[in-house]
Amino acid sequence: MAILFSDSTYRADNIFAALQSVLPDLRKFPDTGNREEIEYAVIWYPQAGSLRDLPNLKAIFSVAAGVDGIMNDTTLPDVPLIRTVDDGLTQGMVEYAIYNVLRFHRHFHLYDRQQHGSEWKQHPQIRPQNRRIGVMGLGEMGRAVAEALVALKFDVRGWSRSPKEITGIKTFVGEKALTDFLSQTEILINVLPLTTETRGILNAKTLGALPDGAFLINAGRGAHMVDGDVLAALNSRKLTAAALDVFTPEPLAPESPFWKHPTVTVTPHIASITDFSAVARNIINNIKLLKNGQIPAGLVDRQRGY
Amino acid sequence: MAILFSDSTYRADNIFAALQSVLPDLRKFPDTGNREEIEYAVIWYPQAGSLRDLPNLKAIFSVAAGVDGIMNDTTLPDVPLIRTVDDGLTQGMVEYAIYNVLRFHRHFHLYDRQQHGSEWKQHPQIRPQNRRIGVMGLGEMGRAVAEALVALKFDVRGWSRSPKEITGIKTFVGEKALTDFLSQTEILINVLPLTTETRGILNAKTLGALPDGAFLINAGRGAHMVDGDVLAALNSRKLTAAALDVFTPEPLAPESPFWKHPTVTVTPHIASITDFSAVARNIINNIKLLKNGQIPAGLVDRQRGY
Numbered sequence: 001m002a003i004l005f006s007d008s009t010y011r012a013d014n015i016f017a018a019l020q021s022v023l024p025d026l027r028k029f030p031d032t033g034n035r036e037e038i039e040y041a042v043i044w045y046p047q048a049g050s051l052r053d054l055p056n057l058k059a060i061f062s063v064a065a066g067v068d069g070i071m072n073d074t075t076l077p078d079v080p081l082i083r084t085v086d087d088g089l090t091q092g093m094v095e096y097a098i099y100n101v102l103r104f105h106r107h108f109h110l111y112d113r114q115q116h117g118s119e120w121k122q123h124p125q126i127r128p129q130n131r132r133i134g135v136m137g138l139g140e141m142g143r144a145v146a147e148a149l150v151a152l153k154f155d156v157r158g159w160s161r162s163p164k165e166i167t168g169i170k171t172f173v174g175e176k177a178l179t180d181f182l183s184q185t186e187i188l189i190n191v192l193p194l195t196t197e198t199r200g201i202l203n204a205k206t207l208g209a210l211p212d213g214a215f216l217i218n219a220g221r222g223a224h225m226v227d228g229d230v231l232a233a234l235n236s237r238k239l240t241a242a243a244l245d246v247f248t249p250e251p252l253a254p255e256s257p258f259w260k261h262p263t264v265t266v267t268p269h270i271a272s273i274t275d276f277s278a279v280a281r282n283i284i285n286n287i288k289l290l291k292n293g294q295i296p297a298g299l300v301d302r303q304r305g306y
Numbered sequence: 307m308a309i310l311f312s313d314s315t316y317r318a319d320n321i322f323a324a325l326q327s328v329l330p331d332l333r334k335f336p337d338t339g340n341r342e343e344i345e346y347a348v349i350w351y352p353q354a355g356s357l358r359d360l361p362n363l364k365a366i367f368s369v370a371a372g373v374d375g376i377m378n379d380t381t382l383p384d385v386p387l388i389r390t391v392d393d394g395l396t397q398g399m400v401e402y403a404i405y406n407v408l409r410f411h412r413h414f415h416l417y418d419r420q421q422h423g424s425e426w427k428q429h430p431q432i433r434p435q436n437r438r439i440g441v442m443g444l445g446e447m448g449r450a451v452a453e454a455l456v457a458l459k460f461d462v463r464g465w466s467r468s469p470k471e472i473t474g475i476k477t478f479v480g481e482k483a484l485t486d487f488l489s490q491t492e493i494l495i496n497v498l499p500l501t502t503e504t505r506g507i508l509n510a511k512t513l514g515a516l517p518d519g520a521f522l523i524n525a526g527r528g529a530h531m532v533d534g535d536v537l538a539a540l541n542s543r544k545l546t547a548a549a550l551d552v553f554t555p556e557p558l559a560p561e562s563p564f565w566k567h568p569t570v571t572v573t574p575h576i577a578s579i580t581d582f583s584a585v586a587r588n589i590i591n592n593i594k595l596l597k598n599g600q601i602p603a604g605l606v607d608r609q610r611g612y
Binding site: 088091092094095096098099102103105106107108111112114115118120121122123124125127128148151152153250251252254259260265266267268269270272273275 | 424574
């Protein structure tokens with residue numbers, strides 16, 4: 001049994017090395033060796049067509065929670081596609097979201113600026129019960145983020161494509177409820193999967209539906225944002241500030257206006273960092289499940305795209 | 307029934323105005339009017355001797371959770387002394403602690419610096435189960451902080467003068483256990499009350515007991531720190547970084563080296579901001595309890611100092 005790794009990003013070599021320490025006979029595209037030996041593929045953003053002509057391919061594993069890197073590849077073989085579901089990934093996202101919510105909620109972005117001018121000035125402390133947070137996307141990650149915010153006593157709302165029930169939060173479903181959801185959201189956290197429907201969802205229209213002076217936290221994908229619309233909303237003070245972890249393309253270009261924008265916090269796609277040896281161990285477990293005819297967690301519905 | 311307000315800090319006028327909107331016949335020292343009419347006093351850091359010669363004084367209320375501002379006043383009348391116990395204060399402290407723990411735990415202090423140089427570089431994500439946090443002080447605030455950190459899956463230890471039991475954390479008791487506690491603490495959070503025993507507790511010896519490269523979060527009082535020792539520990543990299551919210555004196559002097567130190571985050575005593583109208587309503591409730599012979603929450607043990 002051989003496994004083929006295919007990724008076209010700047011991180012491919014590092015990911016390959018980390019996976020190789022756990023997975024036996026892992027090959028890196030285009031060095032496939034005998035293509036008949038390859039039974040599984042591991043990908044993030046694979047080279048187009050790299051998974052064609054693998055006659056014995058049984059399944060494809062994404063090293064990430066998202067599979068947006070592969071859904072546009074029309075040459076993708078019709079085998080089970082399994083994304084990564086990992087406690088560590090979810091926990092990382094919860095930490096990123098909580099940190100940035102507290103940063104805006106308690107004005108730490110202002111205190112940081114004041115420190116540069118040795119300025120001692122307090123800002124009002126709002127009770128979390130009076131702070132309305134909106135979570136876009138209520139999968140494993142969004143649900144965990146919403147629950148952690150409820151535990152901290154925030155007033156939490158959630159929006160998703162399909163109906164979800166989460167104790168202590170009001171949920172909104174589908175396109176029609178989006179404006180209503182946004183109009184009640186002071187701090188918006190995006191953890192949606194990237195699909196045809198969600199691409200560009202952070203645009204002039206949706207940002208315009210937020211209350212004036214709202215905050216944006218984007219930990220989904222860079223392509224959820226229409227970059228110019230986000231910048232315009234910041235410049236007009238529609239958005240007070242934004243914490244952005246994901247960009248198009250990555251790494252974020254040195255000349256991007258996001259780096260130097262006074263009300264933008266840039267982090268280098270670290271909201272939830274994959275532990276690739278954990279991913280590799282997970283893949284080994286999932287291969288066992290598939291061999292036993294069981295369905296692993298993270299099986300992707302290709303119609304929905306996640 | 308009249309109430310006397312006495313505070314010598316730079317915030318006295320603001321606090322008086324906020325209390326006055328709720329409390330009837332509130333007088334500001336030294337404008338006592340007829341001293342026989344005064345039955346209660348409300349203080350933070352009162353003028354020395356300001357509560358003497360009040361023949362009908364029945365109780366003294368501190369607007370703060372701490373009463374360190376009053377314990378050295380040997381002229382303090384022997385009436386019940388009640389500090390503020392308030393959900394909002396505790397919640398504010400939890401938010402401050404969680405924010406700063408996540409900031410250090412997830413390297414956000416480094417990402418902020420990298421943004422200035424448009425540098426895209428990821429740092430390892432450590433699982434919270436492998437991050438050892440130590441909470442000094444396990445009263446209402448310390449307990450709430452410890453519990454919130456346990457909920458986020460951190461490896462939490464606590465230290466206090468008297469034995470405490472908190473689910474999910476290992477507790478250390480008293481002077482003898484302090485070094486042992488510190489040696490196991492990567493991120494130290496101080497929320498102790500300021501007493502004779504705890505003054506200067508953050509000094510060369512105790513900071514030296516931490517693992518190399520530890521982090522300090524001080525949300526107790528400025529006088530818990532020996533300022534020069536904290537700066538020396540930062541300069542020698544014994545401490546990687548510190549988040550400091552309290553200082554001696556306040557406001558922090560513009561020439562203080564803390565403002566410009568590259569590994570210090572200064573906030574202007576905002577970890578937990580008092581809602582003075584809530585404090586005033588609380589005082590009214592506590593006066594009712596005292597009149598009925600009941601003991602209000604927050605009754606201070608003068609021997610212990612909290």
